[in-house]
Each structure stands twice: as structure tokens, then as C-alpha cells.
Amino acid sequence: MAADGTGKPDAAVVRDALGVGVAVGLSGVAFGVTSAGSGLGLLQTCALSLLVFTGASQFALVGALAAGGNPLTAAAGAFFLGVRNAFYGLRLSQLLALPRAVRPFAAQWVIDETTAVTLAQPTRRAARIGFTVTGLSLYLLWNLTTLLGALGAKAIGDSDAWGLDAAGPAVFLALLAPMLKTSTERVVAGLAILLGLGLLPVLPAGVPVLVAALAAPAVLFAEGRRGGRTRQDAPDGSDAPNVSGISDGLDVPDGSEEVR
Template sequence: MRTAYRTGDATMLRDVAAIGAAMIAVGASFGAMAVAAGLPVWATLAMSVLVYAGGAQFMAVGLVAAGSPLAAVLAGLLLNARHLPFGLALSATLGPRRWQRLLGSHLMTDEATAFALARPAGPGRRWAFWLAGTLLFLAWNVGTGLGVLAGGAVGDPAALGLDAAFPAGLAALLLPSLGDRDTRRVALAGAGLAVLATPVLPAGLPVLLALAGLVAPAVRGRRRAGAEGDPADGGRPAPAGAEEAGNVVRTGEASC
């Protein structure tokens, strides 16, 4: 059992390292772009430490460079609203103390959440979250520092295909969870909504709209409950004990 646990830990460390390497490259691109856009070095480094929001940081720098700091704040809040359901899913994982919840909320990213939810609830999930969250936070900030030093030498991560590393890594982490039928329905419904909304809505909003896929199991559950009810009674299930009472009456009639 202990050997299997260690094997799982080694596999997870390898996966975190792979995503962390891509995060260093993307963070370096952010640092170079922020400095090129006129953001001070100290502000660029502070944003990666205190905000730590990946895509929201890229968007914020672009909007600030365009002269819209208020729009940058609002867009960042809207884009990161997806962390609300993340927090609900990991509320028992972060720990009972207030500092653990505050620090864990800061380290919470799509990747750290996926690593945690890929493990059963308990100490293993908590360890996975804190390991992934801490290492990816360090990787992003190391990348930002390298980008600030390198200036514009890093270039666009999309040209190297690194922009696809994060969704590919997330997809690989979530595949084991898709064995559950309800989870599969939610994932497919959310993905379909996001794909349909991408050409219409601004970046970030299709991801939020995908949360509507959570309605799919509820709708199916209500339909199933209605189908299992008594059609002659308006689809409502018979009261508790009604079936036993009916059996007693029929038995009495038979004996007469």
C-alpha cells in the first residue's frame, strides 16, 4: 500500500513539474510583456506575487497599457469568478484554520484544483493541493522574474505551442473523473456551452457560462423522480406505508 502511495506521489510530482515548466515559460512571457508595456519592474513582480492570476494578469496589463485601469480590475474580477465554485469544492481540503483558507485561496488555480480533485477526499487530496499550489506559484513567479530580466527575448508563448500546455494538462488530469456518468454529462454540457459562446462572448465569460452544465444532473434527477411516481396520482410517489396497507386489505378480502 505504501509503495503504491509513493508511486502515485512520484507520478504527481512529474506531472506538476511538466506543467510548472510550461508555467515558467508563460510567466516569462508575461514579465517581458508587462515591462515592454511600460509597467514598472516592481509592479510586475508584485502583481505576480499578490495577484497571481495568470490570464487575468495578461488582460490587466493590456487594459492598463490602453489607459483603462478600472476596466482591468473589473475584467480581472469577472474572469476569476470561476474560483468561487473551486473554493466550494475544496473548502474541506484547505484546512480548518483561517490562515490555511486564506493562503489556499491565493494558491488556488485551475491546475492546483484539478490535481487535488483527482485524488480521493482526505489527507491525500490536501497534500496534492498544497504541493501543486506551492510549486506552481513558485514557477509562475520565477518565470515572471526571468521575463523581466530577459525583456522581449522570450516572445509569444503561442508561437512555441506553450499556450496549449495548460488545457492539455488539465484534460489529462480530469480524464479519470469522467468515468462517472453524471460527471460526464456535466462536463459535456459545460464544454458545449463554452464552445457555442466563445465566438460571441468576451474571453473568460464562456468558462463561466460552462458552469450552467451543473444543471444537467438536477434536470435529469427531476425527470427520473417524475417517471418513478404514480401516473394516476399526478406523478407523485405513494405515501410511506400505503403499499403495506393495500397488501393487508387484499389479504383480508381473499380470506373472506
């Protein structure tokens, strides 16, 4: 049970976190094979997993390189995909409230999976356990399977013949789909897909990813304009819908360990 007798039992948090860490960590094999197939050496491939450690950005980089894209363009696409982790960090820093000495090390583990597990926990204790177990298990397994995939790339041969070139996008979509809970998020994702796929035949490799990133500000701008018109139409503004999606009265009482 949880140490304070409330909330989610620690064992259940560990079980859920390990499930995510193991399931996603195994896909490092696909990254290792794909990276080796794009022309990167063993050390370069392993360094990406050790230092970058964000699967979507890693797959975007090696995918663009494999398609013959400019290295700078490929790196830019990977960078912009990784920027989202900085926003995750802003939220997680409040929920976890880790000591200052630990934060630089914990920052390396701020990714999609650790964020999803952490936000699902009802208390700060459970959030810390979920973040730590997910981050540790995923980091260790991802790097191990990356090494195995890179070493086995030559034995596998042409990764395209095995369909491993599709493993990266498939894993990324599997992680993203459950997070699209609002209509705005689904519209952003749909527009990004249309931009990315539509521009793929006419722009150099790596560039469509950068253009697809414009979907988010475009949709948010359109929603803001629509929300502004709705508030103007309301008699005193009191009937206008809350377009921000943020509810009132979310302050947690002092001393509470509630995370969400």
C-alpha cells in the same frame, strides 16, 4: 509507504505533485513575456504572479490589455475566471481540514492544479501532502519563471513572432480538457468556446470572456428543466434519473480518512 500502511505511498504522492508543479510552473516564462509585451512593467508583472497566482486569470488580463481592451473590462474578465477558485476552496476545506491559522495562507494556493492533485488522493494525509507539494513547487517556480520571462522579453523581441501569445490559451486548454468528464461539462465548455470566439470580432477585448461565462448557467438551467420534465413523466418519481450526478450513500463512516 504511507504512514498508516494503507493508501498511496507518500513518495508517489510527492512525485506526482512535483510533476504537476514543475510542468505547469515552467509556463510562467510565457506569462512573463506576454505580460511585458502587453505594456506592464517588471514589478507589475511579478506582482500579478505573487499576489494573484492563478494562471488563467493572469493570461486573460494581459491578453485583453495587449489587444487594446479597457483595463476595467480586462480586470473584470480576470476576476470572473478567478472566482472558480472560491468554489474549489469550499471543497478542499472539507478534505484537508487544515488548522485555522494555516487556512489564510493555504487559500493562496487553491488553484486548478492543487485542486486536481488533492482530489486524486485516497486519504486525507495524501491529500495534504499533494496539496502542499504542488502548491509550494508551483508557486516558487511560477514566480521565478515569470521574472525570467519578463526580463528576457526585450531579448526575445516580438512575442507574437515566436508564437508565445498562444502559450497561455494552450496551457489553459491542456489543464481544462482532462477535467471535462461528463457530457454536461463538455457542453458548457463547447458553448463557452462558441460564445467567446463568435463574439470576439464584434465586442471589445475582454468582453467575450465575460459573455462566455453565461454558458454554465444556461446549460445547467436547460438540464434542470429537462430533469424536471423527466421526473414528471415518471409514475412515482422513482424511475427518474439522478441528473445531479451525485450518488446516494456517500457518507464516510466516522473516523475514516477516506477522501473520495
